[in-house]
Amino acid sequence: MCSISAAKQSLPNQKNNAIMKKIIVYIYLAVAVLPLSCSKSISDRSHDFPALSPANIDLNAGEWLPILLTGPTEFPVEAPAAITTPAYAAELNEIKGWQQSLTGEQKEKIKYWSAGAVLRWNEIMRQLVAKYNLPPYQNPDGTYPAPSAANPFAYPYFPFANPPYAARAYAYVSAAMYDALVAAHHYKKLYNRAAPYTVDETIQAYVPKSDLPSYPSEDAVVAGVAVELMKLLFPTELAFVQEKADEHMRSRIMAGANVRSDIEAGMALGKAVAEKFTVRARTDGAGTSGGNPTIWKQMEDDCIARGEMPWISQEAPKRPPMLPLFGKVQPFLFDAADVVNLRPGPPPSTSSELFKKELDEVLWYSENYDRERLRIVHFWADGIATPTPPGHWNAIATEEFIKQNWSEVRWARNMAILNMAMMDAAICCWDAKFAYFNPRPSQVNPKIKTLTGLPNFPSYTSGHSTFSGAAATFLSHILPSKENTFQAMALEASLSRLYGAIHYRADIEAGLEVGNNIGQLAIARAQSDGADQ
C-alpha cells in the first residue's frame, strides 16, 4: 500500500513543490467559490408585473358593444344580498379568517394575480399553446395520426395548437372575456356593491383599492370564461386550469377584494357567456378545417390546371397540409363572404422571370446568413413549442398594455379586438395559401436551406406577415405613440421569413398588406364599440 514517505521520495524538489501546491490550492479554492457566489437566478419579466391599478374604472362599460351577446343582460345576474345581512357578514368573516394568517406563499399568489385577470389568463393560454404546439409524430407506416377531440389524452394529444388553432383559441377566449366583462359591468353599476375592503375597515386590501363595485367579480368572470372555454380548447388541461382558477379566486378573497358571492356570481356569468362562444366555436368550421385526401388532391390538381407548380410537403414522410380549409372558418370582424374579397392577387407565376428573381433572392439569404439576420430569424420564428406568432403579439401587447393602467374590461376589449384580428388574419392567410397552393422556395430549388423550421403548408402569403400586419395596425391605433415601433416589428417579423429562407418577398409583402387591411377592420370595430366615447 502507499505511504506518505513513498510519495515524498518520488518528489524531487520538495520545496518548489510545496509552493506550487499552495498556489494550486488557492486557485482551486477561488474557482470553487466563484460559481457558488455567482447567482444563476433569472429575472422573468412576467414575474415582475405590477399590480393592476386602473386610472379609469370604466364604470359605464356595460354600455359597450358586446361581440356575441345580444346585450349585457342576456345572462341575468341576481341581485346580491345586502351588506347588512348576516349572509354578507359571514362572507366578510371568511376574508378575516384568511387574513389572520396569510403565508408568504399566499401573499405571493395574491401579488401574481393582482397584475390582472385578463393578463394572467392570457399568459396561461400562451403557455398551453406552447405546450401543445407540436406536430404529431408519424405512424410506423409513414402516415400521420390526427389529434382527436373525442380522445384527447391518446397520442397525438389534442389539440395540435398550431398557429391557426392558436389564433382562434386566443380570439375566442379574449372575445368571451370581453363580453362577460361588459355584462359584469352592467350589473356592477346596477347593484353597486362596494368591495369588502371598503365595506369593512378591518379588512386589509392586499391589492390596490378600486371604486369599481365588486359584484359580480371581474376576476371571476374572466376565470369563468377561461375554465369553460378550455373544455373545448385544451380538454387535457382542465385539472390544471381549474387549479389555477381556484387559486385565482382564493387570492381575490384573501386580498380583501371580493367576498365569495362576488366570485360565485362572476364565475357563473363568465361560464354562461363562454358557453355561447363555445356554441359558435363548434360550428365555425374549424372542426373540419383539416380537410381530407380528396380535398388535398383537388387543391393540387387545381393548381396544376392553372399552369402553376403545386406545393408539395417537404417533410419526410410527407405530411398532410396544415388545416387547408381554415380559410373557410367563420371570421369575427367580417362576413365569411368577405374573405375572398380580402384575398390578395396571385403570386408571381412559378414560370415567370419575377418568380425566378425572387427565388434567387431567397437562395442568397440562405447562403449568406449573418449573425444579425440569424438573430431576427430566431427572435420571430415562433415555431413549434412556442405560443406561435399570435402569442408573440399577445406578449408584445401585454408588455405595452401594463403601462396604460387600464381596467380589466378595457384590457379585455383591446385583447379581444387584437386577437379577433389575428384569427381573421389566419383565416385570410390560409384562404390565400390554399387558393394559390404556391410551392416553398426550398421545394423549387433544393439548394435553398432554411435557417428555421419549414412550415408544412403553401408559401403565399406569409402567415407571420399577415398576423403581424393585423396586430401592428390595430395596436398602433390603440397606442399611437408606439406606431413606429409596432410597424418596425411587423416588418422585421415579416423579413425574418425571407432571411430564414422559407418565404419569397412577394409572400411577405402581400401578407403585410392583407394584414394591414384586416387591422383597419379591427380599428373600425374599435371605433364603433363605444369604449372610446
Add this chain to the structure above:
Amino acid sequence: MKMLQAKCPLRTLLIAVVLFAFLPGKAQTDLDALMMKKNRLCAGFMYVHNSWDEYWEGTFKRDNLNLGTVTTQMIGVMGAYGITNKVNLIFSLPYVKTKASAGTFSGLDGIQDLSLFGKWQAAKWKAGKGNITLFGVAGISFPVSNYTADYLPFSIGLESKTLSLRVIGDYDIGRFFVTGSGTYTFRDNITIDRDAYYTTQMHYTNEVYMPDVMLFNLRAGYRHSVLIAELFATSQKTLGGFDITKNNMPFPSNEMNMTMVGAGFKYDMPFHKPLSVIGGAGYVVKGRNVGQSLVLNGGVFYVFDFSRKTKSAESKK
C-alpha cells in the same frame, strides 16, 4: 517514468468533443494521466467527425428523416505546455461545422469556445509493483464568437461559460495502466435570441438556466515507449434540465446524458519522435436527449522543446 512525462497529453480530447453532443460538443481537454515536461509545448491539430442518425427524445429513441444523418465536424488547435514538470497549461480552440444529410435545415459553422485548463500532478507513490498518480485539473471555457446555442442540433455549441474541476487517478503496472476521473462542470446561464421560451413552462426572458454537468471517465490499456493503446468508457450526466417532448426540437437546457465507449491510440513517429499521430473512435451506447453519436478523430501533434533556450538564458544571468 521519463517516457510517461514526455507524452503529449492531448489524446483524450475526443471524448470531450461529444460531451454535450446533441450535438456538437465542446472541446475540453484532458482526461488522462500524462504530463508535459517543463518548458515543453505539445501542439497540433485535431479533427473530429461526429455523426448520428438516431437520437433520444427523452428516453424515446428515434430517427428523423427530416435530418437524415447529422454531422458535426471539428478542427481544433490545441496544445499543452509544461510550466513545471508537474504543472501544465492546456488550451484548445475548435472550429465547428454542422450539417444534416436530409431535410431543409441549414447547418452552421464558426469558431466555438476557447478552453484553458491547468493540470497539476499532485501526488505519486508506489503501490505494489505499480505506481499511483493523482492529478487535479481546473479550467474554464467560454465562447470566442457570438454564435447561437438555440438552433439545435445545428448550433455549433451551447454558448455557456463553464468552469470545470476534475480529479484524475492513474494506476500503472508495467506497460499497462488504468485511469479514472470525475469532473464537475459549472455552467453559466446563456442568453438566446428569443425573448421568451417554453421548457416545461413559459419563461419571459432571453436568459436560460443551464444545469451543471458531471462526467466520469474510465480508461485502460497499454502505455509503453512510442505507443499508447486504450479502451475507454465515459458517462455524462446533466444535473437538471428537461426532456425533449415528442417530436419537439432540442433545447440547450435539456437534460443531456450519455454513456460512450471507445478506443484510441497515440503513436510517436519512430523516425522523428517529437511528431506523433493520434486516432480514436467512440460510440454512444446509451443516451437521453442526445444523438447516438459515432465519433471518429485523428490528430497530428508536435513537441517543441524550449528547455535548452531557457537554460542558456538562465546561465547568462
